[in-house]
Amino acid sequence: MEYAATSQLMTGIAGNVAVDIRNFEAILRLYKPKVFRFLLASLREKDIAETLTQDCFFKAYQARERFREECSIETWLMQIAVNLVRDYSRNRRLQFWRRTQLAAKPVENLQDWFSDNRHSPEATALLKEKIQEVWSAADTLPERQRTVFLLRFVEDMDLLEIAAVTGMKEGTVKTHLFRALQSVRERTGVEK
Amino acid sequence: MSSGSHIHSLEEILLGFRGSVRQWSEEQGNPSLKFRASPVKSQSWMRGVCWAFAALVLCVFARHLIPQGVSREAADAALLQRIDQEVSRTVPGAMQPLTELVSWEGAAR
Numbered sequence: 001m002e003y004a005a006t007s008q009l010m011t012g013i014a015g016n017v018a019v020d021i022r023n024f025e026a027i028l029r030l031y032k033p034k035v036f037r038f039l040l041a042s043l044r045e046k047d048i049a050e051t052l053t054q055d056c057f058f059k060a061y062q063a064r065e066r067f068r069e070e071c072s073i074e075t076w077l078m079q080i081a082v083n084l085v086r087d088y089s090r091n092r093r094l095q096f097w098r099r100t101q102l103a104a105k106p107v108e109n110l111q112d113w114f115s116d117n118r119h120s121p122e123a124t125a126l127l128k129e130k131i132q133e134v135w136s137a138a139d140t141l142p143e144r145q146r147t148v149f150l151l152r153f154v155e156d157m158d159l160l161e162i163a164a165v166t167g168m169k170e171g172t173v174k175t176h177l178f179r180a181l182q183s184v185r186e187r188t189g190v191e192k
Numbered sequence: 193m194s195s196g197s198h199i200h201s202l203e204e205i206l207l208g209f210r211g212s213v214r215q216w217s218e219e220q221g222n223p224s225l226k227f228r229a230s231p232v233k234s235q236s237w238m239r240g241v242c243w244a245f246a247a248l249v250l251c252v253f254a255r256h257l258i259p260q261g262v263s264r265e266a267a268d269a270a271l272l273q274r275i276d277q278e279v280s281r282t283v284p285g286a287m288q289p290l291t292e293l294v295s296w297e298g299a300a301r
Contacts, residue, residue, distance in 0.1 A: 037217035
């Protein structure tokens with residue numbers, strides 16, 4: 001409930017920004033960080049995330065005249081980004097190179113990016129450890145579960161938004177999210 | 193590390209996770225994107241023109257190529273005919289007068 005309330009608040013703020021599809025520069029400025037963040041969190045490779053961000057906005061630019069405002073521009077862009085992640089993940093020709101790159105590069109230490117002044121140093125250290133465990137757990141999730149998990153807990157989208165972005169039914173989104181959370185719980189050892 | 197006094201809820205961990213991913217993404221920089229200045233429609237229009245031009249060039253090339261082939265064949269045929277005429281004598285030139293003296297029908301008997 002608390003997450004849903006936060007999500008509604010976020011959507012409302014974004015919804016107040018009137019962006020015209022013809023003003024592509026404004027769209028780029030407004031949504032590029034979000035698209036890049038999702039691609040980066042999904043693929044964990046800066047270069048690939050940058051390339052796919054470019055692809056995402058290029059596809060949107062090409063299809064801008066076909067945009068019928070059936071959904072928000074943000075949802076539309078995230079749909080393209082999700083499809084790009086899916087295509088990239090399923091492209092078997094790239095998998096070998098991806099694995100090679102991942103083997104060569106250490107997994108990003110996400111806990112280094114956490115800053116908090118509310119807790120004691122000891123509690124912060126433990127929280128960082130748990131955050132790193134969530135990050136590791138997310139890496140092992142199947143592609144759909146990972147996408148749903150990141151859209152929910154990084155992009156702060158509600159279930160309906162995720163359903164619109166991924167093209168899944170709300171029930172399917174719930175199932176993927178439930179399984180993803182189960183994996184995260186098992187990994188972190190945190191039940192509630 | 194003793195975690196007994198510092199049990200974080202999953203919600204708290206996930207909020208920390210969100211903040212960390214966002215911070216990490218921001219630190220990775222803002223990717224600069226480059227787009228072609230020409231709109232999509234003109235690109236497809238230009239592509240059509242290119243194809244039409246290529247087809248035209250191919251037609252012109254084919255038109256010039258085929259008559260050349262025909263004239264070359266005709267010239268070759270004329271040359272072969274001339275050679276055939278020159279070498280088709282039954283008797284060499286120096287022995288030609290002898291053929292007038294000998295009756296082939298009589299010799300055959």
